[in-house]
Amino acid sequence: MxxxxxxxxxxxxPPHGGIHAQESLDMILTAAxxxxxxxxxxxxxxxFQLKRNQKPAAIGLKHIAPIFEALELYDVEELWVEEESLRxxxxxxxxxxxxxxxxxxxxxxxxxxxQDIVVSC
Amino acid sequence: MKFAIQINGSPYQGEGSDxxxxxxxxxxxxxxxxxxxxxxxxxxxNGLAYAxxxxxxxxxxxxxxxxxxxxxxxxxxxxxxxxxxxxxSAEEAARIGKHDNDLxxxxxxxxxxxxxxxxxxxxxxxxxxG
Amino acid sequence: xxxxxxxxxxxxxxxxxxxxxxxxxxSDAVLLSENxxxxxLTTSEGDAPIRAALRQLGIYAxxxxxxxxxxxxxxxxxxxxxxxxxGFVDLAVxxxxxxxxx
Numbered sequence: 001m002x003x004x005x006x007x008x009x010x011x012x013x014p015p016h017g018g019i020h021a022q023e024s025l026d027m028i029l030t031a032a033x034x035x036x037x038x039x040x041x042x043x044x045x046x047x048f049q050l051k052r053n054q055k056p057a058a059i060g061l062k063h064i065a066p067i068f069e070a071l072e073l074y075d076v077e078e079l080w081v082e083e084e085s086l087r088x089x090x091x092x093x094x095x096x097x098x099x100x101x102x103x104x105x106x107x108x109x110x111x112x113x114x115q116d117i118v119v120s121c
Numbered sequence: 122m123k124f125a126i127q128i129n130g131s132p133y134q135g136e137g138s139d140x141x142x143x144x145x146x147x148x149x150x151x152x153x154x155x156x157x158x159x160x161x162x163x164x165x166x167n168g169l170a171y172a173x174x175x176x177x178x179x180x181x182x183x184x185x186x187x188x189x190x191x192x193x194x195x196x197x198x199x200x201x202x203x204x205x206x207x208x209x210s211a212e213e214a215a216r217i218g219k220h221d222n223d224l225x226x227x228x229x230x231x232x233x234x235x236x237x238x239x240x241x242x243x244x245x246x247x248x249x250x251g
Numbered sequence: 252x253x254x255x256x257x258x259x260x261x262x263x264x265x266x267x268x269x270x271x272x273x274x275x276x277x278s279d280a281v282l283l284s285e286n287x288x289x290x291x292l293t294t295s296e297g298d299a300p301i302r303a304a305l306r307q308l309g310i311y312a313x314x315x316x317x318x319x320x321x322x323x324x325x326x327x328x329x330x331x332x333x334x335x336x337x338g339f340v341d342l343a344v345x346x347x348x349x350x351x352x353x
Contacts, residue, residue, distance in 0.1 A: 012352075108274045109274055245347070
């Protein structure tokens with residue numbers, strides 16, 4: 001059994017409208033707690049998970065931004081965001097809750113192909 | 122090859138759990154090994170013991186129990202996702218002072234650590250449903 | 252490593268296929284399953300992306316899902332390969348990674 005594999009979590013859904021985002025974070029934190037190298041890739045509506053100024057309490061939901069902020073404590077530092085996904089949604093890296101690494105769409109295939117486990121979130 | 126399978130959808134939410142079931146059966150026919158099937162998000166409903174579809178419909182829960190019984194497949198329902206949705210094993214219910222046993226035969230409830238372990242043990246990992 | 256992309260939504264119920272094709276690499280493959288098989292119909296409007304992809308990637312459709320939906324081989328875009336569940340397993344063995352698009 002491999003002791004460590006490179007996990008890539010691909011997040012494509014917006015933060016609310018279901019529990020996927022929150023439960024995906026549970027998986028991410030578990031992988032990190034098991035000392036696996038973890039990377040996150042935000043594509044499509046997934047980039048909305050990182051948008052600033054969210055107030056989920058307005059619809060009675062928990063804030064997940066603090067969980068993203070805590071990722072650093074688990075040595076999860078590589079949050080990759082696709083530039084085109086941001087631009088298509090009128091967002092910019094400066095408007096996100098955390099520093100992220102930007103990746104261009106035409107580089108995504110090679111980036112994904114370099115991982116050991118891809119988790120579709 | 123060794124496969125780890127994750128199922129994110131409930132039996133009637135899309136077709137993911139059906140496709141996963143057929144994939145697993147095909148993999149077994151071809152001599153591959155299923156390390157674990159991990160049920161997450163609404164996928165936990167695949168382990169709901171009291172599902173009673175009509176006789177002329179596919180037995181969406183029982184067929185998993187049969188798969189576990191015949192092939193020794195490890196069917197794991199994620200404990201946090203199950204608790205969120207009110208699916209309790211007898212042990213979990215007793216632990217919190219309730220009378221309940223929703224878990225179908227052949228399933229067990231456990232944490233995400235088993236999901237990680239399956240990913241590390243397997244050669245291939247696929248996600249279905251959701 | 253090459254990736255097997257799993258698309259299980261019809262092109263009108265979700266952007267899954269378009270989002271997938273925008274990122275799939277030249278050595279990857281796409282398996283259309285469940286409602287995703289509707290994308291393989293020759294009569295679909297807006298099929299330019301999948302027609303373009305067919306020139307570069309292996310695109311497969313799960314035959315049981317085609318049959319369930321009354322889609323005959325003659326109705327498929329040229330180049331889409333029909334496979335059964337055992338063929339799906341073979342694809343999963345061949346491609347070390349997979350990503351599911353919903």
